[in-house]
Amino acid sequence: TIRSVIRGVGSYLPAKVVTNAELAKTVDTSDEWIQQRVGIKERHIAADGEFTSDLAAEAARSALANAGMTIEDIDLIVVATTTPDYTFPSAATLVQMKLGMHHGFAFDIQAVCSGFVYAVATADNYIKSGMARRALVIGAETFSRLLDWTDRTTCVLFGDGAGAIVMERVDVAEGEPDRGVLTSALRSDGRHWDKLYVDGGPSTTGTTGHVHMQGPEVFRHAVGKITDVVYATLEQAGYTVDDLDWFVPHQANKRIIDGAGAKLGLPAEKVVTTVDIHANTSAASVPLALSVAVGDGRIKAGDLVMLEAMGGGFTWGASLIRW
Numbered sequence: 001t002i003r004s005v006i007r008g009v010g011s012y013l014p015a016k017v018v019t020n021a022e023l024a025k026t027v028d029t030s031d032e033w034i035q036q037r038v039g040i041k042e043r044h045i046a047a048d049g050e051f052t053s054d055l056a057a058e059a060a061r062s063a064l065a066n067a068g069m070t071i072e073d074i075d076l077i078v079v080a081t082t083t084p085d086y087t088f089p090s091a092a093t094l095v096q097m098k099l100g101m102h103h104g105f106a107f108d109i110q111a112v113c114s115g116f117v118y119a120v121a122t123a124d125n126y127i128k129s130g131m132a133r134r135a136l137v138i139g140a141e142t143f144s145r146l147l148d149w150t151d152r153t154t155c156v157l158f159g160d161g162a163g164a165i166v167m168e169r170v171d172v173a174e175g176e177p178d179r180g181v182l183t184s185a186l187r188s189d190g191r192h193w194d195k196l197y198v199d200g201g202p203s204t205t206g207t208t209g210h211v212h213m214q215g216p217e218v219f220r221h222a223v224g225k226i227t228d229v230v231y232a233t234l235e236q237a238g239y240t241v242d243d244l245d246w247f248v249p250h251q252a253n254k255r256i257i258d259g260a261g262a263k264l265g266l267p268a269e270k271v272v273t274t275v276d277i278h279a280n281t282s283a284a285s286v287p288l289a290l291s292v293a294v295g296d297g298r299i300k301a302g303d304l305v306m307l308e309a310m311g312g313g314f315t316w317g318a319s320l321i322r323w
């Protein structure tokens with residue numbers, strides 16, 4: 001069986017950390033409100049002049065080092081982002097340039113917070129079809145640049161960062177233990193577009209715009225959609241929730257993560273949570289959480305890992321990986 005095996009994981013977080021208490025100096029909010037409603041304590045914020053492709057390139061370098069590879073080994077770069085440096089070209093081609101890769105191909109994926117799961121599924125299909133052999137799959141965001149810093153209902157929720165993995169084509173022989181991406185499921189429903197969106201863009205206002213969110217509506221849809229797609233993904237691969245070693249969800253909100261974990265019947269110890277220290281970094285949140293759990297030794301070779309995300313669109317999806 002041809003599989004896309006995960007060879008390395010890496011991440012990058014901007015140096016600047018902003019705590020809830022610091023935010024409370026400029027917007028009418030409190031550490032207590034934020035921690036209680038969403039479980040966030042602090043977030044990283046990119047410096048002036050630090051762009052999404054810079055964060056992405058740093059995360060990519062760290063994933064390549066972790067894989068023991070160089071950029072010469074890579075023939076595909078996929079960047080999941082909602083906050084590219086420019087309207088065009090893609091952040092992925094800028095990352096390609098910054099890493100000194102002059103072969104292969106690179107492109108962005110836009111599925112907001114679900115972007116990394118979409119990117120894993122996409123790269124997996126390019127690898128399985130034979131169009132690529134080794135892919136750098138990156139989730140990177142400077143989401144802080146889409147925020148209205150006077151709107152307390154949104155500005156407290158997000159942060160900046162990047163995470164990356166290296167995926168490699170491997171022919172897993174009969175009788176060998178299976179590994180790599182086993183299956184993925186992607187979903188979207190554009191009827192919900194205005195429940196979570198940015199009111200700008202090249203074709204509408206010609207400005208970048210700011211995040212608008214119907215928070216309670218997003219919350220209402222999140223847990224059900226997440227659990228549905230997780231069950232569908234497990235069923236596709238012939239597994240059940242009990243087989244999972246780790247659940248690595250999109251880190252939007254501790255209450256959504258806890259709600260989905262409880263509905264799935266997953267013990268809390270199997271759920272990787274980093275929303276407290278990263279906040280919601282959109283497409284970067286899943287690979288950032290992955291790199292924490294791989295880095296501290298929780299996720300090990302042979303473990304069955306479910307990645308999951310849901311975001312604007314709505315888009316949602318899950319990917320089941322034998323590590």
Ligand code: ACO
Nearest residue numbers: 029030033037113152153156215216218219252253310311
């Ligand atoms: N600090 C203090 N008070 C606040 C803040 C804040 N930062 N933000 C809102 N409030 C106030 C509101 O103004 C409101 O006050 P009022 O009752 O006087 O009008 C009160 O808190 C309650 O507001 P609600 O919006 O009803 O609060 P709710 O309990 O629904 O919590 C929240 C809001 C946390 C956003 C919740 O709806 C939620 O978690 N939604 C999910 C959204 C999410 O996680 N989005 C992330 C992106 S989506 C994704 O990635 C899946």
